[in-house]
Amino acid sequence: ERGHGPYQPHEPGYGLYQPGYSPYDDQIPDPDSRMLAIQNAKAYLLKSSTTSGLNLYDHLANMLTKILDEQPTNAVDIIENVSKDVKWAQFQKKMDTLRDEYETLPTFEAAEKRKALFLRANGEGDEELEEDIGETPLPNVMETAFYFEQAGIGLSKDESYHIFLALKKLISVQPIQTCRFWGKILGLEMNYIIAEVQYHEGEEEEETEEEEVTEQGGKGVGEVEDEEEEKEKEDEPPKSTYKPPPVIPKEENGTGANKYVYFVCNEPGKPWVKLPPVTPAQIVCARKIKKFFTGRLDAPVVSFPPFPGNEANYLRAQIARISAGTQISPIGFYQFAEEEGDEEEEVEGGRDTYEENPDFQPLSVAEMVDSPSTWVHHVQSILKQGRCVWLNPFQKSEEEEENEEEEKAEDPDELQQELQQEIGPPLLTPLSEDEGMQNIPAWTAQLSTNLIPQYAVAVLQSNRWPGAFAFASGRKFDNIYFGWGHKYSPENHAPALPPPVQAEYPSGPEITETRDPTLEEELALKAAREEALAAAEEEEEEDDEGVEDDEEEEDD
Secondary structure, three states, rough: OOOOOOOOOOOOOEEEEEEEEOOEEEOOOOHHHHHHHHHHHHHHOOOOOOOOEEEEEHHHHHHHHHHHOOOOEEEEEEHHHHHHHEEEEHHHOOOOOOOOOOOOOOOHHHHHHHHHHHHHOOOOOOOHHHHHHOOOOOOOHHHHHHHHOOOOOOOOOOHHHHHHHHHHHHHHOEEEHHHHHEEOOOOOOEEEEEEEEEOOOHHHHHHHHHHHHHHHHHHHHHHHHHHHHHOOOOOOOOOOOOOOOOOOOOOOOOHHOOOOOEEEOEEOOOOOEOOOOHHHHHHHOOOOOOOOOOOOOOEOOOOOOOOEEEEEHHHHHHHHHHHHOEEEEEEOOEEEEOOOOHHHHHHOOOOOOOOOOOOOOOOOOHHHHHHHHHHEOOOOOOOOOOOOOOOOOOOOOHHHHOHHHHHHHHHHHHHHHHOOOOOOOOOOEEHHHOOOOOOOOOEEEEEEOOHHHHHOOOEEEEOOOOOOOEEEEOEEEEEEEEEOOOOOOOOOOOOOOOOOOOOOOOOOOOOOOOOOOOOOHHHHHHHHHHHHHHHHHHHHHHHHHHHHHHHHHHHH
């Protein structure tokens, strides 16, 4: 039979294949509304994604183009894979046919930074190699890392070796006598790798002399300017009689909290930066605040009370506090040198120097773990004043004492309180005298392993400064710190409150504003003044008349 031709208007299938035909609507829609619907649909497909920036219209067009070009079998079954391939090709870098653009990996960038650590300077040969094998201030970082690794403490071997090479670079540049890897303080953006060094005698004195010269020069210029300003300003407002407390000077380089010099860097291979000396004011303020480090030495320290310096000064203050509380050694390893005048030194503030004991006999590891009295502090403790050796801030010269005798006589009680000398624990004090925190001891001692105690290492952990560790094995011992640089407190940190608001000036009749009078009071005052004025005029007239009568009598 012949196939069915076009449907006639009277047949049911008429209009089925006509554009716009709907089985639920016998009427053909308006062409204008159809075009509007098509435009809206296309606009919706062209809407870009907020995540990838692509639109569905172009994506479908690219998919269809890819399918028509490749004509895969069973295209409907792999439509999802085609969609993924099209998206992946959209974000793939367009490579040049002559030169490809290779992506720089982070590991390659880190290797480039540390490449200089593995290179020897020009001209170095076998002669310098023999010198390196001899005596050197370079510490054996890998050996120390091995002992700490027994207790699960330390860095990776790669990072330890990179720090080893970085310390070698530091020693080759600076005139260093002793060097030690102090530890690593963590930061929010970058970390700090810290080296503790001592200069050769004479090198550090030159630097201090330069600093003093610059300070004296600055003061001279300031005095001249002050004199000129005093001459220009003759009539000045009254000045305040308040005298701020005297500034406590910092300890000299090589003594007290500034006994050692510290260099820091963010990563091995980056340049070392020398930290400035610490001042008592910075240590006192650092005890009252708690801030995380950022890893940028020039970052400001926003806190209350205000910290006198930037992050470099805050880092130096925390290093001094941690060293004073956690640098320990086996008892008997250090001893005081026998010198004349020891009694005088003890009276002034205790001894601050010591030397190694050649007759030191190491204790067993079990004894080092069982009793904290087998360990001692070999770094001076810091007083509340912010110094290791107390200094009288009111001690002045004879001329100043003569000029201020009257003021001293006014407040004797305050001076007695302020002149009380602070005395801290002496050097080589056993750990058994350290105070605990509530029910927590100051130190926790343990063996590196209980399975093989014959070859175990004694490890001590500070509970007051989490992250501070020490080990001892025979004649070898060392200290290290890995942490955020914060002191442990059983209670939550409570920032210092601002000072109380000053009281208002006492009110009195001299400063109290008068009340505005009412209308009746003004009229009564006016009438009283008029009456008083009239009475005064009458008295004057009577006086004038009496004077005239007296003159007439004299004439008669």
